[in-house]
Amino acid sequence: MSIPQERHLVTAIPGPKSQELLARKQAAVPTGIGTTLPVFVTRAGGGVVEDADGNRLIDFGSGIAVTNVGNAAPRVVERVQKQVAEFTHTCFMVTPYESYVEVCEKLNELTPGDHDKRTFLVNSGAEAVENAVKVARHATGRQAVVVFDHGYHGRTLLTMTLTAKNMPYKQGFGPFAPEVYRVPLAYAYRWNGDNAAEEAFAQAVDMIEKQIGAQNVAAVVIEPIAGEGGFIEPAKGFLPKVAEYCRANGIVFVADEVQTGFARTGDLFACEDEGVVPDIICTAKGIAGGLPLAAVTGRAELMDKVHAGGLGGTYGGNPLACEAALGVLETIEQDDLVGKARRIGEIMLPRLKALQERFPVIGDVRGRGAMIAIELVEPGTKNPNPAAVAEVVKRCHAEGLLVLTAGTYGNVLRFLPPLVMPEHLLEEGLSILEKAFS
Known part of the structure; x- marks a missing residue:
């Protein structure tokens, strides 16, 4: 160095x-x-x-x-330097390029689960989470979104609404987006008793059934480890219970791995610790070594339900960021x-x-x-x-x-x-x- x-x-x-x-x-x-x-x-x-x-x-x-x-x-620098001399932008939605496709192929391969997947690229973690909600609502025809206490998901209007903490993220910025509901997280250190996973899950389900109705929930969005909330690892068993509840009720289980992804937790993705396979996984932060890039990876049957033109963005999957992401993935694997x-x-x-x-x-x-x-x-x-x-x-x-x-x-x-x-x-x-x- x-x-x-x-x-x-x-x-x-x-x-x-x-x-x-x-x-x-x-x-x-x-x-x-x-x-x-x-x-x-x-x-x-x-x-x-x-x-x-x-x-x-x-x-x-x-x-x-x-x-x-x-x-x-080094691998990130080399790839970005080569790309910047060739072209910096075309907009993938206008004239596409191979590196975008290659990043999507690798994420489809590397994210949890061996099911058929699709990936698209955006600019930030908040944008990824917001698009995951869009996909879930479109695919299910439902509107409600369930999130958890202590969660953080971004600073856009919707993701600010999904975020639990008021100051500094929400103070003075309302009104917030509708159809967002918050339930307890199994915060083991602050839960009274040793049965945090069972008790928090029971309370969460009770609130969903009474206040929303499972049949109205499009998505449950959760960080496998709550980042801004204080690196709270939900009590063991909680995440699998939530994922199973979603499967049983036709709810899209969205894992926000923006902070936990790309080897940070000692697994490539934090969900892998308990074998949880999300329907949609959101990644950003560590994906491209500092260049702005994020991804939404999900089950093909969900992702492909959105009509052509319903997803995208001018800078999403910029070629410099895509090359950086390929360098990151090479580095993680080879080192x-x-x-x-x-x-x-x-x-x-x-x-x-x-x-x-x-x-x-x-x-x-x-x-x-x-x-x-x-x-x-x-x-x-x-x-x-x-x-x-x-x-x-x-x-x-x-x-x-x-x-x-x-x-x-x-x-x-x-x-x-x-x-x-x-x-x-x-x-x-x-x-x-x-x-x-x-």
């Missing part, structure tokens, strides 16, 4: 050049576009981002699970990034659980593969402790470790290191985190 794989601080974080650029950002960009850490990046790769002041920081964020293969993966994600989990989870034993502010440690989180609480309780999260984040950033937050209550630290991060950087980042708690 061209960028040294080591943490290196030459100024305070953020440094003077980043602060100057931040002032320009504040004068040119709306305040609604927030910034987690205002260091302005000049290059990045492996497990490191370098800023305008020459500081190199350890990256535990991956652009929110986008750069799973790194920020400048065994599924195995590397599992190795990251094997390193992180024991160290985080050891921290939990030392610091009662850590209420829960959870996650799979390279999608790990810790939930901070007031010691001796399960009361959320967002102030502690803010303090830990501040200390980590000052020491050159980029970390992200999450959670319905703003009390979760989430860790999404690039799957190509060298282990010495991973260990050093965990030591910085330990120092922050100390």
